[in-house]
Amino acid sequence: MELTGAEIVVNCLAEEGVEFVFGYPGGAVLNIYDAIFKQNKFKHVLVRHEQAAVHAADAFSRASGKVGVALVTSGPGVTNAVTGIATAYMDSIPVVIISGQVPTPAIGLDAFQEVDAVGVTRPCVKHNFLVKDVKDLAATIKKAFHIAATGRPGPVLVDIPKDVTAHKTEFVYPDSVSMRSYNPVLKGHAGQVKKAAQMLLEAKRPMIYTGGGVILGNASEQVTELAKLLHFPCTNTLMGLGGYPASDRQFLGMPGMHGTYEANMAMQHSDVLLAVGARFDDRVIGNPAHFAREQRRIIHIDVDPSSISKRVKVDVPIVGDVKQVLDELLKLLKASKEKPDEPALNTWWTQIELWRSRNCLKYNRESEIIKPQYVVEKLWEATKGDAFVTSDVGQHQMWAAQFYKFDKPRRWINSGGLGTMGVGLPYAMGVQLAHPDAQVACVTGESSIQMCIQELSTCKQYRLPVKIVNLNNRYMGMVRQWQEFFYGSRYAESYMDSLPDFVKLAESYGHVGMRIEKPADVEAALKEAFSPALKERLVFMDFITDQTENVYPMVEGGKGLSEMILAEEL
Amino acid sequence: MRHIISLLMENESGGLSRVAGLFSARGYNIESLTVAPTEDATLSRMTIVTKGSEDVIEQIIKQLNKLVDVVKVLDLTEGSHIERELMLVKVRASGKDREEMKRMADIFRGRIIDVADMTYTIELTGTGSKLDAFLEALDDGAILETVRTGASGIGRGDRILKV
Numbered sequence: 102m103e104l105t106g107a108e109i110v111v112n113c114l115a116e117e118g119v120e121f122v123f124g125y126p127g128g129a130v131l132n133i134y135d136a137i138f139k140q141n142k143f144k145h146v147l148v149r150h151e152q153a154a155v156h157a158a159d160a161f162s163r164a165s166g167k168v169g170v171a172l173v174t175s176g177p178g179v180t181n182a183v184t185g186i187a188t189a190y191m192d193s194i195p196v197v198i199i200s201g202q203v204p205t206p207a208i209g210l211d212a213f214q215e216v217d218a219v220g221v222t223r224p225c226v227k228h229n230f231l232v233k234d235v236k237d238l239a240a241t242i243k244k245a246f247h248i249a250a251t252g253r254p255g256p257v258l259v260d261i262p263k264d265v266t267a268h269k270t271e272f273v274y275p276d277s278v279s280m281r282s283y284n285p286v287l288k289g290h291a292g293q294v295k296k297a298a299q300m301l302l303e304a305k306r307p308m309i310y311t312g313g314g315v316i317l318g319n320a321s322e323q324v325t326e327l328a329k330l331l332h333f334p335c336t337n338t339l340m341g342l343g344g345y346p347a348s349d350r351q352f353l354g355m356p357g358m359h360g361t362y363e364a365n366m367a368m369q370h371s372d373v374l375l376a377v378g379a380r381f382d383d384r385v386i387g388n389p390a391h392f393a394r395e396q397r398r399i400i401h402i403d404v405d406p407s408s409i410s411k412r413v414k415v416d417v418p419i420v421g422d423v424k425q426v427l428d429e430l431l432k433l434l435k436a437s438k439e440k441p442d443e444p445a446l447n448t449w450w451t452q453i454e455l456w457r458s459r460n461c462l463k464y465n466r467e468s469e470i471i472k473p474q475y476v477v478e479k480l481w482e483a484t485k486g487d488a489f490v491t492s493d494v495g496q497h498q499m500w501a502a503q504f505y506k507f508d509k510p511r512r513w514i515n516s517g518g519l520g521t522m523g524v525g526l527p528y529a530m531g532v533q534l535a536h537p538d539a540q541v542a543c544v545t546g547e548s549s550i551q552m553c554i555q556e557l558s559t560c561k562q563y564r565l566p567v568k569i570v571n572l573n574n575r576y577m578g579m580v581r582q583w584q585e586f587f588y589g590s591r592y593a594e595s596y597m598d599s600l601p602d603f604v605k606l607a608e609s610y611g612h613v614g615m616r617i618e619k620p621a622d623v624e625a626a627l628k629e630a631f632s633p634a635l636k637e638r639l640v641f642m643d644f645i646t647d648q649t650e651n652v653y654p655m656v657e658g659g660k661g662l663s664e665m666i667l668a669e670e671l
Numbered sequence: 672m673r674h675i676i677s678l679l680m681e682n683e684s685g686g687l688s689r690v691a692g693l694f695s696a697r698g699y700n701i702e703s704l705t706v707a708p709t710e711d712a713t714l715s716r717m718t719i720v721t722k723g724s725e726d727v728i729e730q731i732i733k734q735l736n737k738l739v740d741v742v743k744v745l746d747l748t749e750g751s752h753i754e755r756e757l758m759l760v761k762v763r764a765s766g767k768d769r770e771e772m773k774r775m776a777d778i779f780r781g782r783i784i785d786v787a788d789m790t791y792t793i794e795l796t797g798t799g800s801k802l803d804a805f806l807e808a809l810d811d812g813a814i815l816e817t818v819r820t821g822a823s824g825i826g827r828g829d830r831i832l833k834v
């Protein structure tokens with residue numbers, strides 16, 4: 102039977118098993134929306150801004166492991182989506198974005214709501230397509246899902262002119278995709294894996310450093326097994342939190358700019374570093390020249406060859422799917438007669454415990470003003486450490502990462518690479534839809550939350566009982582912190598004046614609002630928000646926190662990992 | 672170091688902009704870039720001349736390979752290869768210069784492909800440095816216009832870039 106392009110789009114999404122499409126209608130996608138109206142295979146979630154559509158689709162993917170889908174119209178629909186697309190790109194999240202385009206005869210004529218979507222998004226997608234012929238539509242969408250989800254994942258945009266959605270053709274959805282130009286390597290080189298196993302067994306000061314690739318590659322079980330088998334210390338990057346259980350003793354916390362003292366010192370002083378699905382990002386290793394000063398051998402497992410030896414030279418590169426490679430590595434290690442060097446490991450652990458005893462995350466617990474760290478600790482208790490936590494970007498993000506101990510993968514959802522303020526609330530929506538019965542907390546600040554605050558309306562429409570933990574210090578906290586440290590405390594434009602009454606704001610959207618001003622009330626407020634009585638409600642908790650609190654430890658930009666500023670030094 | 676990178680990519684619209692965009696976005700340098708379809712019309716072949724340290728060249732090759740449309744990438748300068756560039760030069764050729772220009776073209780194995788009252792147009796093929804040498808050899812005032820294709824390259828002998 103012949104179908105219209107719009108019907109083909111809807112059928113393709115159904116074939117892919119899509120559950121939710123996050124979108125916003127407009128002229129160029131009206132045919133597609135009409136086809137959506139007539140189907141019941143998937144649900145459309147109407148956001149209040151296209152940026153949020155992509156963020157929600159992105160978070161749906163992060164929390165579920167499936168491909169997220171967003172649908173936007175041409176022109177401003179696409180440009181609004183760009184922030185969301187770039188966010189997903191930087192964190193390698195599989196999202197398919199379908200955008201409307203002006204009809205093919207109008208392309209290039211500066212038509213109403215025309216923008217070169219393929220051109221605008223090219224630098225921030227894994228790949229993109231402009232479909233000019235309805236006969237290519239189904240195969241292109243199949244390719245888009247395939248490319249988004251395989252290899253190093255990422256967003257893929259499919260731009261469909263309006264006339265193509267009206268044209269008809271026979272609908273055939275391909276079973277598989279074969280592309281001569283795209284065949285990601287999944288199996289690690291056997292010789293290299295063997296070399297890696299040997300190197301690990303010889304290590305005297307080993308360190309396992311894992312990133313977002315372990316979460317995306319569903320390899321946290323393998324990482325945990327490996328660390329346990331060898332009794333090696335482990336650190337997870339901001340993107341990799343939950344890759345190894347944070348409440349376990351072998352976990353040293355997060356490394357990097359706001360990493361723990363023990364994680365950074367162990368990274369710096371290790372003699373064998375096993376990097377898995379991590380990319381030696383500037384926020385993780387600081388100054389690469391300083392990092393290279395210490396002699397160490399590096400094993401790097403990553404699905405993306407271009408991530409290897411990009412910022413730091415490695416000794417044993419292994420390109421492949423992290424899960425497959427770790428399975429191979431585990432097999433070799435288990436079969437090996439050699440065992441790790443126990444005396445050396447004991448000495449190493451003694452050193453690590455000494456670093457750990459600095460207690461680098463300590464803060465003033467006697468304070469009469471609410472300390473943001475305290476709120477996150479109490480959130481962890483109130484949710485029994487089992488919530489999905491989204492965050493925005495800034496100090497609150499770092500505190501959430503430092504103080505909420507993630508024991509499972511896909512529980513911590515944040516914008517690590519692009520650092521997009523405003524993701525928190527739309528992320529929480531995507532997560533809540535992926536896990537309707539789960540506790541979802543959005544740890545945010547008064548500045549970030551206002552960047553996508555309109556989504557409170559979407560939450561009402563779809564009854565998403567997200568719990569918003571607003572750490573309100575009346576400042577763009579991280580900007581303020583940098584200004585305090587590096588700009589002589591000249592707080593240029595970082596004070597958030599004229600804030601709304603968040604309680605009334607939440608109420609005006611039909612939600613529950615709370616303001617918490619005293620440390621003594623923090624625990625009760627969180628307990629109430631997560632109580633069965635409010636299970637179905639969105640609760641906006643506005644915590645009035647200490648304006649001068651800073652995130653420690655801190656590695657200043659351009660400095661080395663072992664050159665941290667610690668709280669007590671100030 | 673100067674490198675000549677050859678690549679085969681799907682002959683689809685937007686391919687060139689993906690490559691050019693990659694170079695500008697990551698701050699890589701392009702000395703020249705040529706592209707045309709191959710004997711297999713579904714494939715385009717591109718020759719990129721670039722400069723950079725070994726680390727940068729390694730990244731360039733990895734990043735090019737990562738482009739979804741790119742089928743194969745080869746650094747020609749890693750092995751024995753042939754490099755050619757075509758140049759057309761319009762020169763002043765009147766009076767006694769006319770004979771001199773003809774001689775110069777002959778010396779460099781160029782061909783005069785257009786003759787007008789006051790000008791010759793010379794076609795010259797060779798490596799980039801040979802073309803530079805020809806221009807050097809001419810009197811500055813004699814050169815009216817030049818156009819160069821940028822380098823194309825191919826591996827010697829059994830070094831074949833093919834799908």
